[in-house]
Amino acid sequence: MAFIDSIKEKAKADKKTIVLPEAEDERTLRAAAKILEEDLANLILLGDKEKVKDDAKKLALNIDQATIINPKTSDKLDIYVTTLTELRKAKGMSEELARKTLSEDNTTFGVMMVKLDEADGLVSGACHSTANTLRPALQILKTAANAKLVSAFFVMSTVNKDLGENGTFIFADCGLNQDPTAEQLASIGADSAKSFEYLVGGEAKVAFLSHSTKGSAKHALVDKVREAAEIAARDYSDLKSDGELQLDAAIIPEVAALKATNSTVAGHANVLVFPNLDAGNIGYKLVQRLGNAEAYGPMLQGIAKPVNDLSRGCSWEDIVGVVALTAVQAQQK
The missing domain is CATH 3.40.50.10750 (Isocitrate/Isopropylmalate dehydrogenase-like)
Structure with a gap:
């Protein structure tokens, strides 16, 4: 059995919920449809609900089983604002700045979902830098208790x-x-x-x-x-x-x-x-x-809960693989 096939089997055996903050990227939508088709994970897609659905329809993709959340209109936004303000108050985080950040940065919103156990992991980076993915993860989730570094x-x-x-x-x-x-x-x-x-x-x-x-x-x-x-x-x-x-x-x-x-x-x-x-x-x-190798990552280790980055040159198939790997990481937690 190929490596990624064995990972997919592990992911299916104990399904986890993974957040994809870049739902308005075509590769993410294609990956989401495949993940749902193969029943690898439960998915939360972040973005404008109507746009995401319209984009999927234009691409003839079935993402009906995904949960789509618009951070700007989420009924959890107030709770997340309060939590982020408390977590980062020593660094000067105000309620106003927390609301602006959570409304405008889908990755931060998604990491907050992982923090509050409303999702098991997050995969981002197809159209954002590593810093954009890692910064909120380190600020909100922090390093794992038994790890020396991420x-x-x-x-x-x-x-x-x-x-x-x-x-x-x-x-x-x-x-x-x-x-x-x-x-x-x-x-x-x-x-x-x-x-x-x-x-x-x-x-x-x-x-x-x-x-x-x-x-x-x-x-x-x-x-x-x-x-x-x-x-x-x-x-x-x-x-x-x-x-x-x-x-x-x-x-x-x-x-x-x-x-x-x-x-x-x-x-x-x-x-x-x-x-x-x-x-x-x-x-x-x-x-x-x-060498025509399959490369899955960059995966993060040493962080309190699974958050993983993607290369901006990734394909939709790469996203499927990293989501499956993230689900298996979540099983270990």
């Missing part, structure tokens, strides 16, 4: 079924932390391993990536990755991890046999932790665009 990962489903976990990997951090410290890299590795095990299945094997393998190069960037691997081994003793490793040494057994002979991870890694956002973002897009 980070982003992609699930990469590749055609190379003999690598990773039947061709599937987690790449992190590819969407959020620009230049993580060694301690942050170690935490990203540990969180990504947990995400791998409940989303993909199988034992996570974490490689901290570098342009060096086991001291083959000398540089401060190499030192950071090596230190991250040492912290992971010390602080997350149940984590199977190693570093620093070059990409080929991390995933190709024949290369690992030459470059990292005593490693239990090298050659078999399925969770790849990149040294910074440049490497992670470039890496996932190379694999997606040149």
Whole structure:
């Protein structure tokens, strides 16, 4: 079974309610129709109700089973205004500003729905930046109690079924932390391993990536990755991890046999932790665009409730996949 098909089966087994704030985007409407057709999740679409219905009709899409809410006219707006004002009063949030924000920013309204348990998760970003999705999530939901930081990962489903976990990997951090410290890299590795095990299945094997393998190069960037691997081994003793490793040494057994002979991870890694956002973002897009891999994300981990971003270059099929993944994340909560 393909990776995304297994995720869809998990989503169907315990249906969750997911908010899509960008209901006036055609890709979102196409995705919504498919999600409802496959019975993957209950959906709340945010936008002008008549426009959303009219757009769906013009595209010959059936979204009848979705709940459509216009934040500007919602009967919950007053409650949300009171809650947001209270949550953010220390940061200068007034009732007037809260009402304006919730009325005009669908993502903030949707995150408030998740906060108040009126939805289980949110997916946004098809036509908004990562900051637009992440800011209200961090302000309203905040970091999970057991997390050191929020980070982003992609699930990469590749055609190379003999690598990773039947061709599937987690790449992190590819969407959020620009230049993580060694301690942050170690935490990203540990969180990504947990995400791998409940989303993909199988034992996570974490490689901290570098342009060096086991001291083959000398540089401060190499030192950071090596230190991250040492912290992971010390602080997350149940984590199977190693570093620093070059990409080929991390995933190709024949290369690992030459470059990292005593490693239990090298050659078999399925969770790849990149040294910074440049490497992670470039890496996932190379694999997606040149290697014809399916890329799902950026998914967020370390946040109190599931909120996930989309690449603005996403397809409607990508949105379907991320909604299914978000539903499975919600099951874990």
